[in-house]
Amino acid sequence: MYPKEFRYSKEHEWIAVDGDVATVGITDFAQSELGDIVYVEGPASGRRVGAGEVLGTVESVKAVSEIYAPVGGEVVAVNAALTDAPQTLNTDPHKEGWICRIRMAAPHEVDDLLDADAYEKLILS
């Protein structure tokens, strides 16, 4: 369920690292808790964020939830498909539902994140 090659934040984001670029999304657990997602507001391309800062918001019918940057750096890509198809976060949160890509300023920040086993333990607790 939770890809072994991803790393996870306690706030239920995942990252997939390729060189110095981290692709960011929310986990299956997060989308399930949120329910039907109807609006996604991601960061602007070019924006610099620090780890733990608010990247954007994900809205279900009932509530607004913030997405936090699991690692810091510059936003180099944003998934524009989510504007017209926010429900992709529900149907394919770990792949097609990617939210943005960050060129990491401090790749060692990845070490502060949870691996798949630790994340699965977290959500079961």
Next chain:
Amino acid sequence: MPAPTGGGSVTETTAPRRTPLHDVHVSAGGRLVEFAGWSMPVQYEGVLAEHTAVRTRAGLFDVSHMGQAAIRGPGALQFLQRVTCNDVSRLAPGRAHYNALTTPGGAFVDDLLVYMLGPGDYLVVLNAANTPKDLAWLGKHAGGFHVEVVDDSDRWALLALQGPRAADILRPLTDAEVSTLRYYGFVRASVRGAECIVARTGYTGEDGFELFVSPEAAAAVWEALMQAGASHGLVPAGLAARDTLRLEARMALYGNDIDETTSVLEADLGWIVKLDKGEFVGREILDRQRREGVTRKLIGFEMTGRSIARHGHAAFRGDERVGIVTSGSYAPWLKKSIGLAYLPAGMWKPGTPFDVDIRGRRESAAVVATPFYKRSR
């Protein structure tokens, strides 16, 4: 994402109350949350699926958390006429209407449905969160009238079967003449052997029925409806869908759109204000407002883009803050963001543009005519 709060987080020291259908919700996979002191299903399959089901087939809601009071006695009619703004004398046995318990300022103690069971014999249905307040208010104003007010909330479970297929689903289960039951009419009937009040009322903008049933029979009636509804695509539906459905139909929600600070005329519910019926609490203010006009009114609006306005967001005209959003959501059937807001005179015409401040960003909106959705037929 911040750690999501799952169902069942209790903020009070006493556990939330359970309706007679609690175990049924758990078995059906309902996600339970606390609402007005009750443990209620907010969704089962999901709000979008449930909302769509009600608009195209049918959904079944547990609304047993709502309160009921029996208003009985030779003075029952006079009493109700005094404490509400609609004309209760227009009701006949087997008829119900939408009404409001008014404050001296012409605002809402609560909105409610009044059912006439017979001469001097009425049933009122109250919002769950307001039930204790309403009962206290009714008791306080009953002095001087030959009437008794009885809290009947524990006597009734309440199920709402809503959608275009509702009549077809209910018909084989009951001896009630479903086909001839008028909108806002009700009958006493048997549903799968259980004695019920079957009312053609609802809070969704679709055809449908609200079934008053004894707590002991509630689960069996629910299961009978689910079984009969299986071939029609009936699904259980929760509070989230209840809210999106009522908003599309422009039905007010107490605490959001209406409360003790909003007059019935400001809420654009003038059709339930019958000034000619005689004296009632708040009549003087409402009479003045009808003559002079109101300075703000609850109107419907649509967001121009995809961002979602929500309760509490401020409305702006240029740099001037002019009003406030009282209800706002993504509308699953209409597939756009809609809402209700109090806006000042001069801004009520459909097409009037304004901005909503959504977490620091001004997003454009425009006034639209309501209801946002109206069922065909």
